[in-house]
Amino acid sequence: MERSSSEEVTPSEGTVLINPNPNMTSSSLLRPEWPTIDGPLGLSEEDSVGYARKFFGFGFLLLPLLWAVNCYYFWPVLRHSTSFRRIRPYVVGSAIGLTVFSAMLASWSLTFTIGGERLFGHTWDELVMYNVADRYGLTGLF
Amino acid sequence: MDQNHRNTGILHTLGEEIIRIITPVSICMLSVVILVSILDKDSSLSSSVSTIATIAYTETTSDSEWDKFKGALLNSLVFVAVVTVVTFLLVVLFYFNCTKFLKYYMGFSAFLVLGFMGGEIGVFLIQVYSVAIDCFTYVLLLLNFTIVGVLAVFMSKIPIFVTQSYMVVIGVLTAYWFTMLPEWTTWVLLVAMALYDLAAVLLPGGPLRLLVELAISRDEDIPALVYEARPVIDPRSNATVQRRVWRDRPVNVEAQSRPQVDTETVGSSRNVEEGRVNELSVPLIERLRERGVEPESLGLEGIGLASTGAIKLGLGDFIFYSVLVGRAAMYDFMTVYACYIAIIAGLGITLVLLAVYQKALPALPVSVMLGVLFYVLTRFFLEDFVVQCSSNLLMF
Numbered sequence: 287m288e289r290s291s292s293e294e295v296t297p298s299e300g301t302v303l304i305n306p307n308p309n310m311t312s313s314s315l316l317r318p319e320w321p322t323i324d325g326p327l328g329l330s331e332e333d334s335v336g337y338a339r340k341f342f343g344f345g346f347l348l349l350p351l352l353w354a355v356n357c358y359y360f361w362p363v364l365r366h367s368t369s370f371r372r373i374r375p376y377v378v379g380s381a382i383g384l385t386v387f388s389a390m391l392a393s394w395s396l397t398f399t400i401g402g403e404r405l406f407g408h409t410w411d412e413l414v415m416y417n418v419a420d421r422y423g424l425t426g427l428f
Numbered sequence: 429m430d431q432n433h434r435n436t437g438i439l440h441t442l443g444e445e446i447i448r449i450i451t452p453v454s455i456c457m458l459s460v461v462i463l464v465s466i467l468d469k470d471s472s473l474s475s476s477v478s479t480i481a482t483i484a485y486t487e488t489t490s491d492s493e494w495d496k497f498k499g500a501l502l503n504s505l506v507f508v509a510v511v512t513v514v515t516f517l518l519v520v521l522f523y524f525n526c527t528k529f530l531k532y533y534m535g536f537s538a539f540l541v542l543g544f545m546g547g548e549i550g551v552f553l554i555q556v557y558s559v560a561i562d563c564f565t566y567v568l569l570l571l572n573f574t575i576v577g578v579l580a581v582f583m584s585k586i587p588i589f590v591t592q593s594y595m596v597v598i599g600v601l602t603a604y605w606f607t608m609l610p611e612w613t614t615w616v617l618l619v620a621m622a623l624y625d626l627a628a629v630l631l632p633g634g635p636l637r638l639l640v641e642l643a644i645s646r647d648e649d650i651p652a653l654v655y656e657a658r659p660v661i662d663p664r665s666n667a668t669v670q671r672r673v674w675r676d677r678p679v680n681v682e683a684q685s686r687p688q689v690d691t692e693t694v695g696s697s698r699n700v701e702e703g704r705v706n707e708l709s710v711p712l713i714e715r716l717r718e719r720g721v722e723p724e725s726l727g728l729e730g731i732g733l734a735s736t737g738a739i740k741l742g743l744g745d746f747i748f749y750s751v752l753v754g755r756a757a758m759y760d761f762m763t764v765y766a767c768y769i770a771i772i773a774g775l776g777i778t779l780v781l782l783a784v785y786q787k788a789l790p791a792l793p794v795s796v797m798l799g800v801l802f803y804v805l806t807r808f809f810l811e812d813f814v815v816q817c818s819s820n821l822l823m824f
Contacts, residue, residue, distance in 0.1 A: 324588050327659070337585055351572035352579075359587045391565065398562045418563045419551045 338376035353380040448657035500612035504620035603750035622796040659738035770798040
């Protein structure tokens with residue numbers, strides 16, 4: 287059963303579209319009705335805006351994983367570029383933030399690991415995690 | 429007949445539901461076995477663990493077996509007593525509607541488990557593999573991991589997959605911590621917890637049963653650490669299933685537009701194909717049990733069906749299954765396989781009983797008893813047999 291075009295609802299109205307058609311294809315031409323990856327078990331569209339905004343905002347507190355969760359959660363929003371116009375800015379922002387942060391973190395971390403003592407001198411020994419753990423006795427906490 | 433229809437429905441959806449609950453349990457057990465095999469090289473760790481579970485008696489290798497057994501028994505009694513007291517406390521708090529406090533406490537204990545225990549195990553792994561990571565990156569990653577985990581436990585608006593993964597991770601970390609207890613204490617503790625679970629859920633005065641009845645009468649969800657399997661969604665309806673604890677018939681958009689009588693007369697093949705669990709009456713609720721760990725987090729133990737028909741398994745069950753298998757791994761892998769089979773069989777039996785009795789059931793007793801039995805049999809009889817056969821080139 288094909289979806290008729292009269293069932294198209296614009297996201298700006300903020301209404302929840304309930305689709306009686308079970309044969310949803312995942313082609314990018316059809317507009318997905320649920321903004322979250324959980325589908326009908328996830329959030330409705332108007333709730334999603336608040337959550338997307340909050341995840342995006344809190345991610346700035348050095349929490350790139352929160353941005354990643356945001357992108358994963360609202361994957362249908364990312365994938366279908368013309369839908370959910372209210373949610374999309376936050377999710378795209380999270381994706382960009384995640385890429386930038388990961389690039390910075392990876393570059394620092396790889397420099398540290400690969401450079402090693404040759405590059406850092408004796409501070410490498412002070413910064414590397416297993417020495418820090420030994421120094422502060424972190425393995426005996428429990 | 430409604431009864432037949434209900435039974436067919438259960439049988440058909442039970443397969444998928446069983447897989448959706450056995451997979452995380454297996455992943456949890458596998459992770460604990462791997463952690464135990466990697467990190468068990470030095471046994472000096474076990475002597476430094478002092479917790480509630482070893483408060484009565486600390487096992488030393490020089491004691492006789494009878495002394496060890498008595499000490500372990502004492503330890504377990506103390507532990508079970510503490511757990512009982514804390515569970516009754518929980519019932520009282522829930523009775524006085526301190527649900528907010530319970531939620532915050534849950535979040536706090538998740539923070540402790542993920543942050544401190546996770547960090548410590550991470551450091552162990554780094555030391556074993558000499559990973560040259562610097563402390564800033566490590567702390568940043570750990571902080572991220574912990575905070576997102578606390579959010580996953582706290583809020584329900586996180587992707588289901590992320591919440592489920594964090595539940596499994598919390599189970600793995602706590603189970604690994606429990607395997608650091610002395611050997612006799614661990615085994616007697618497992619048996620004691622199985623018996624406690626049986627009593628707490630099924631006896632009329634048991635704290636878990638009281639909690640469950642309170643939750644039913646108020647039509648509320650108990651705030652607890654529970655693994656909830658993804659519910660089987662009917663492809664016809666796609667409407668969000670309402671979340672209520674007690675439900676006789678699903679109240680959703682489809683039911684209003686199409687009366688239930690209609691679906692039943694449409695032909696049994698269609699209903700069988702769909703296997704909608706939420707067409708059955710699902711009067712099941714989860715039970716709450718205290719997981720008496722250092723951070724006394726709320727573990728939900730036992731098995732039940734959520735309002736959507738999805739199976740809920742308490743985190744305490746994950747933990748004790750994994751402790752059993754982890755302890756078996758400290759001896760040999762043969763015991764691991766035997767105990768794994770025993771636990772999965774026990775879980776299957778519990779699920780069948782759940783379908784038959786339609787009430788909240790303890791998930792520990794059957795699995796743990798079978799697991800302990802198989803461990804003893806394997807360690808003392810099967811291993812000898814297999815080794816003798818192999819060394820005589822009879823069977824490998």
